[in-house]
Amino acid sequence: MSAEIFDKVKTVLEKIKMAAPSDAEQLEQFRIRYLGTKNIIKPLFGEIRNVANERKKEFGQLVNEVKQTAESKFQDLKTQLEAANESAESSDLDWSAPAEPIVMGSRHPIAIVWNRIVEIFSRIGFTVAEGREIEDDWHNFTAMNTPEDHPARDMQDTFYLLNDPEMLLRTHTSSVQARTMTKLEPPIRIIAPGRVYRNETISARAHCQFHQVEGLYVAENVSFADLKQTLYYFARELYGDSTKIRLRPSYFPFTEPSAEMDISCFVCHTEGCNICKYTGWVEILGCGMVDPQVLENCGIDSKKYTGFAFGMGIERQAMLRYRINDIRLFFENDVRFLKQFSAADR
Numbered sequence: 001m002s003a004e005i006f007d008k009v010k011t012v013l014e015k016i017k018m019a020a021p022s023d024a025e026q027l028e029q030f031r032i033r034y035l036g037t038k039n040i041i042k043p044l045f046g047e048i049r050n051v052a053n054e055r056k057k058e059f060g061q062l063v064n065e066v067k068q069t070a071e072s073k074f075q076d077l078k079t080q081l082e083a084a085n086e087s088a089e090s091s092d093l094d095w096s097a098p099a100e101p102i103v104m105g106s107r108h109p110i111a112i113v114w115n116r117i118v119e120i121f122s123r124i125g126f127t128v129a130e131g132r133e134i135e136d137d138w139h140n141f142t143a144m145n146t147p148e149d150h151p152a153r154d155m156q157d158t159f160y161l162l163n164d165p166e167m168l169l170r171t172h173t174s175s176v177q178a179r180t181m182t183k184l185e186p187p188i189r190i191i192a193p194g195r196v197y198r199n200e201t202i203s204a205r206a207h208c209q210f211h212q213v214e215g216l217y218v219a220e221n222v223s224f225a226d227l228k229q230t231l232y233y234f235a236r237e238l239y240g241d242s243t244k245i246r247l248r249p250s251y252f253p254f255t256e257p258s259a260e261m262d263i264s265c266f267v268c269h270t271e272g273c274n275i276c277k278y279t280g281w282v283e284i285l286g287c288g289m290v291d292p293q294v295l296e297n298c299g300i301d302s303k304k305y306t307g308f309a310f311g312m313g314i315e316r317q318a319m320l321r322y323r324i325n326d327i328r329l330f331f332e333n334d335v336r337f338l339k340q341f342s343a344a345d346r
């Protein structure tokens, strides 16, 4: 008999613990049931008659616990409910007011073009490599076959770090070529997008910081034809199917032979317009076969391996694509400029 009564009391205790009134009315029901004049706990005290003598004390304690639990739970719930009511009342929120429209941010045009270039090259097996913006002289110049007296080393162009003349802000992403070739064995097929710095007077056409994407492919039997075909594929993907390319001989210390690549003007299709300055062609990148000396500098056997490399300015591609005529706009964070680009565009 007494075991049953114990169970009954324990069930009541559980119910009290589980109760979760969510408004004033439900709380009032809770109060009436457990703490009101006809509450269901009171009769439980009377049940002590039916409990065996040796368990009477235990039973009394249990029923007391039930009562105390009900009281403290009621107090807690009441304070909670009051606090919730108070904050709802004191705020002058108008729950029926129409919502403010959500203004989506937009992607920076440099990021859009950066991602697009990465995507185009990743489709043909290039993976993204990283270097560092604070670079040492060796990776930026020496390894890249740029002799001590080369004009690119001139203090005019390069930001050197004052406390260490060996350290500088990289002037091109070609330093990532050296970083990668000293670390990996061929075949190597990477692109390296990133920020570069040059000590230039800031104008509509030049800035002291901008972005480049470097490409590098080193393996057995890599030829100039591979370079041409890769760049042709790239030009058509970025500028449209009808794009033609033109390679002009050029010079870079780290490639031999070297070339500059033009694309047929995507505005006038070689008719002549102010984008192509009436030449029909626009220059978009520098490229060439990796100079064997550069491979050797980086510990790669130039008798076994050949490679090609290219480098292009991201601002340049973005300026062409969006007809932007002032490079400074990319760095000024003027919302009127930035919000013209889409958030969805990647």
Ligand code: PHE
Residues within 6 Å of the ligand: 171, 172, 173, 174, 214, 252, 255, 286, 287, 288, 309, 310, 311, 312
């Ligand atoms: N680093 C060169 C520049 O900044 C571009 C380039 C990269 C040329 C790779 C050839 C090969 O102008």
